[in-house]
Amino acid sequence: MAPKIGVVTFPGSLxxxxxxxxxxxxxxEPVSLWHADGSLDGVDAVILPGGFSYGDYLRCGAISRFxxxxxxxxxxxxxxxxxxxxxxxxxxxxxxxLLPGALIRNDVQTFVCKDQDLxxxxxxxxxxxxxxxxxxxxxxxxxxxxxxxxxxxxxxRLEGEGRVVFRYVNGNPNGSFHxxxxxxxxxGNVVGLMPHPEHNVDPLTGPTTDGRPFFTxxxxxxxxxx
Amino acid sequence: xxRVVVDVMPKPDILDPQGKAVTGALARLGFSGVSVRQxxxxxxxxxxxxxxxxxxxxxxxxxxxxxNTVIETFAVRVEQPATEPGEQSATxxVEQPAxEPGEQSATxxVEQPATEPGEQSATxxVEQPxxxxxxxxxxxxxETA
Numbered sequence: 001m002a003p004k005i006g007v008v009t010f011p012g013s014l015x016x017x018x019x020x021x022x023x024x025x026x027x028x029e030p031v032s033l034w035h036a037d038g039s040l041d042g043v044d045a046v047i048l049p050g051g052f053s054y055g056d057y058l059r060c061g062a063i064s065r066f067x068x069x070x071x072x073x074x075x076x077x078x079x080x081x082x083x084x085x086x087x088x089x090x091x092x093x094x095x096x097x098l099l100p101g102a103l104i105r106n107d108v109q110t111f112v113c114k115d116q117d118l119x120x121x122x123x124x125x126x127x128x129x130x131x132x133x134x135x136x137x138x139x140x141x142x143x144x145x146x147x148x149x150x151x152x153x154x155x156x157r158l159e160g161e162g163r164v165v166f167r168y169v170n171g172n173p174n175g176s177f178h179x180x181x182x183x184x185x186x187x188g189n190v191v192g193l194m195p196h197p198e199h200n201v202d203p204l205t206g207p208t209t210d211g212r213p214f215f216t217x218x219x220x221x222x223x224x225x226x
Numbered sequence: 227x228x229r230v231v232v233d234v235m236p237k238p239d240i241l242d243p244q245g246k247a248v249t250g251a252l253a254r255l256g257f258s259g260v261s262v263r264q265x266x267x268x269x270x271x272x273x274x275x276x277x278x279x280x281x282x283x284x285x286x287x288x289x290x291x292x293x294n295t296v297i298e299t300f301a302v303r304v305e306q307p308a309t310e311p312g313e314q315s316a317t318x319x320v321e322q323p324a325x326e327p328g329e330q331s332a333t334x335x336v337e338q339p340a341t342e343p344g345e346q347s348a349t350x351x352v353e354q355p356x357x358x359x360x361x362x363x364x365x366x367x368x369e370t371a
Contacts, residue, residue, distance in 0.1 A: 049367055058291070058292075059294055062291065062294065063291075066291070094296075095294065101295045101296060102294055102296040104236075104240065104241065104243070104297060105243040105244060106243065107241055108248050109243045109246070145243070147242070147243075149240055149296075149297060150296070151296075175241060195230075
């Protein structure tokens, strides 16, 4: 039986359907989760998709972080369930303190939408094990508030513990400290990043299929576990 | 009904692109020598009496939701302490609990009046303190509202 990967839909989520499709293309069973549900329907992993949940009111992710489904996700993540936060999902993970730091408005003061070069800095996570170390990839970004910030101590810890998972190369699009595009928690099961791997899984709709290894990675992990 | 205000500001070491954009726009409009940082103000209307416990709850709420303390600081202040008409405060909200009612003073509190507060300022609301005295602000932003 294929592993089940849930994708949460919040009011204002945009990329939930692309994420569900990417899950399906990867061979896993996609499961749609609703923000107001207090259950994860027995999924093996969760994706928090991009978009503008709750209209980005207050701060991006600040209100979604308290949605009923998030209580379950926080517990599951702390117990080791793979969780991937993409863009708005990354912001939610930071607000929920599953990941350190925060994402603020781009220093360029504009929304940025482009195919972005990235370097895979860590393959030691549930979501990146199928990449090669230091592999250069290209994945679309599209966000207005993707500047990753954290205090010096946190940055030192992230760098020291190899928890910077992706870094922007050939230009920092948003002012992120240390060119950070994505990070993970200590255990490596929770990964958040601004770029959108779910958009880069099909040659028809993306310039690369560099998003696929995210799904391969988590499937490898889940298959090995079962 | 008490009113408590929570001010949320980006931490000084955190880039504030919105404040920067506003600063730039002000400069283009001729308001030179002005640097802006943009925050948020929340007005909380609390039913019943304002106790220390309620105030502690407000702080908790600010810390939990209103501010992200990774990137923001917050300040809680009582704007309208109590339900009762009070003894004379009535018309003007007391923005900061600290300054004494004094003699009918300022409508708007000035956070940092100028380099020198001087002694004669007291009654004036001093909306744009640096402009006149310093003489550096070439263009007058205008009058008090």
